[in-house]
Amino acid sequence: MVKAVFPAMVIAGATSAALLPASAHAAGGVHFASDVFVERFQPAPGGRTARILERADQLRPGDRVIFVVNWSGRKDGGFTVTNPLPRTIAFAGGADGEQEVSVDGGRTWGSLEELSVRDAYGHMRQAHAEDVTHLRWRIPTPQALAGTGQMTWRGVVR
Numbered sequence: 001m002v003k004a005v006f007p008a009m010v011i012a013g014a015t016s017a018a019l020l021p022a023s024a025h026a027a028g029g030v031h032f033a034s035d036v037f038v039e040r041f042q043p044a045p046g047g048r049t050a051r052i053l054e055r056a057d058q059l060r061p062g063d064r065v066i067f068v069v070n071w072s073g074r075k076d077g078g079f080t081v082t083n084p085l086p087r088t089i090a091f092a093g094g095a096d097g098e099q100e101v102s103v104d105g106g107r108t109w110g111s112l113e114e115l116s117v118r119d120a121y122g123h124m125r126q127a128h129a130e131d132v133t134h135l136r137w138r139i140p141t142p143q144a145l146a147g148t149g150q151m152t153w154r155g156v157v158r
Contacts, residue, residue: 090132
């Protein structure tokens with residue numbers, strides 16, 4: 001099984017370009033491309049609210065962002081994608097719930113409900129979304145042989 005790891009991503013100068021890996025990364029014939037979108041809501045006709053997705057050019061604290069990682073290529077045996085979260089982004093959930101999370105730098109993995117962390121007083125508590133440090137997706141052989149796929153997750157700029 002091939003493991004793809006995206007480099008640590010940080011926000012520099014409040015632009016989204018620093019949130020993306022410097023270039024597409026290959027993992028044994030699998031190629032990755034990332035995008036970041038800001039999710040905004042605005043009034044729409046009939047008292048509705050319209051959801052607008054814009055490519056992230058400038059980011060401000062509180063912005064809701066959607067990360068999209070597209071992959072292409074075929075890999076027999078499947079592969080794993082690990083994505084460290086930028087410290088300036090708080091995890092706000094995955095679009096499909098297929099990801100595992102880590103709250104300790106990638107040492108242990110599970111669903112958020114299964115993990116715990118020590119609070120400032122040394123007591124254990126259930127982990128919260130803002131404790132997430134890494135995301136991981138396991139792409140099984142049938143999907144890996146399909147040739148393309150997408151992983152998405154949400155965050156909030158701290």
